[in-house]
Amino acid sequence: MSLRDYLFYEEPSIQLYCGDCREILLLLEDRARLVLTDPPYGIVGGLFWRRSGTALENWDNNPENMQVDDWAGRASTVMLSDAYLAEFCSMQIPHLEATFERHRKAGLIPWTRYLIVKSSPAPCARPIFVSAFEEAIISRKGGPKWQGTRYVPNRWIGQTPNRSHDSWGHPTEKPIEPLQVLVRSLAEVGATVLDPFSGSGTTLEAAKLEHRRAIGIEIEPKYCELTVKRLRQEILPLSLPILAQTENLTLL
Numbered sequence: 001m002s003l004r005d006y007l008f009y010e011e012p013s014i015q016l017y018c019g020d021c022r023e024i025l026l027l028l029e030d031r032a033r034l035v036l037t038d039p040p041y042g043i044v045g046g047l048f049w050r051r052s053g054t055a056l057e058n059w060d061n062n063p064e065n066m067q068v069d070d071w072a073g074r075a076s077t078v079m080l081s082d083a084y085l086a087e088f089c090s091m092q093i094p095h096l097e098a099t100f101e102r103h104r105k106a107g108l109i110p111w112t113r114y115l116i117v118k119s120s121p122a123p124c125a126r127p128i129f130v131s132a133f134e135e136a137i138i139s140r141k142g143g144p145k146w147q148g149t150r151y152v153p154n155r156w157i158g159q160t161p162n163r164s165h166d167s168w169g170h171p172t173e174k175p176i177e178p179l180q181v182l183v184r185s186l187a188e189v190g191a192t193v194l195d196p197f198s199g200s201g202t203t204l205e206a207a208k209l210e211h212r213r214a215i216g217i218e219i220e221p222k223y224c225e226l227t228v229k230r231l232r233q234e235i236l237p238l239s240l241p242i243l244a245q246t247e248n249l250t251l252l
């Protein structure tokens with residue numbers, strides 16, 4: 001199959017491909033300044049999640065999950081010679097270690113981390129530390145420039161969309177503001193940002209808002225459709241219609 005066969009949606013600065021990123025990454029010709037992504041952690045199918053009643057999704061319950069796959073090796077071939085990879089990953093130590101190893105194997109140098117601190121983390125079904133933050137490991141290829149200002153804290157504090165009930169409809173959606181910070185700080189205006197596991201398209205929207213180009217890859221057609229609606233702003237985050245009903249607001 002050619003790259004064109006995977007193209008799901010296109011606008012002047014954005015392309016969304018539907019399919020397995022491990023195949024599509026081999027076909028991409030564009031080169032990214034920043035790979036900003038949130039691959040499946042391979043934990044949703046675990047006993048803890050089953051007990052807590054969270055719906056299982058095949059992509060995260062797959063034994064062939066992205067913790068062990070060399071997708072980063074393929075992603076690094078479509079990165080510019082000076083570029084960043086920022087990967088959100090599981091907090092579990094073996095998964096963190098696997099992330100560092102995967103980045104090093106891909107020829108990248110682990111550099112720093114960025115935290116999303118959850119102001120009101122969801123409770124757990126059993127006694128265990130409640131997960132109050134999510135972490136992106138940022139690695140460098142070559143010597144990319146810092147594009148941010150002189151004062152950018154390496155954490156964002158707030159609610160995740162599913163907790164604050166303003167999700168677009170993806171079970172592991174990231175808040176948009178911290179992704180905007182990462183885009184602004186790690187890629188210059190006009191540069192290409194690539195997300196090989198784009199889900200509901202949070203990275204693509206952040207890049208668009210920050211005037212960067214974006215390429216998304218997502219295996220599930222339903223999330224590709226959601227991304228298109230989101231980018232076209234044809235739908236509103238799930239809470240807004242509810243708010244409008246309960247508070248008798250008129251949406252203009």
Ligand SMILES: C[S@@+](CC[C@H](N)C(=O)[O-])C[C@H]1O[C@@H](n2cnc3c(N)ncnc32)[C@H](O)[C@@H]1O
Binds near residue numbers: 039170173201202
């Ligand atoms: C953790 S979610 C990303 C959520 C995203 N950050 C957001 O804010 O909506 C991971 C996504 O990767 C997709 N995925 C899983 N395996 C994939 C593959 N091999 N190629 C491309 N996408 C894949 C899943 O369908 C899922 O939507």
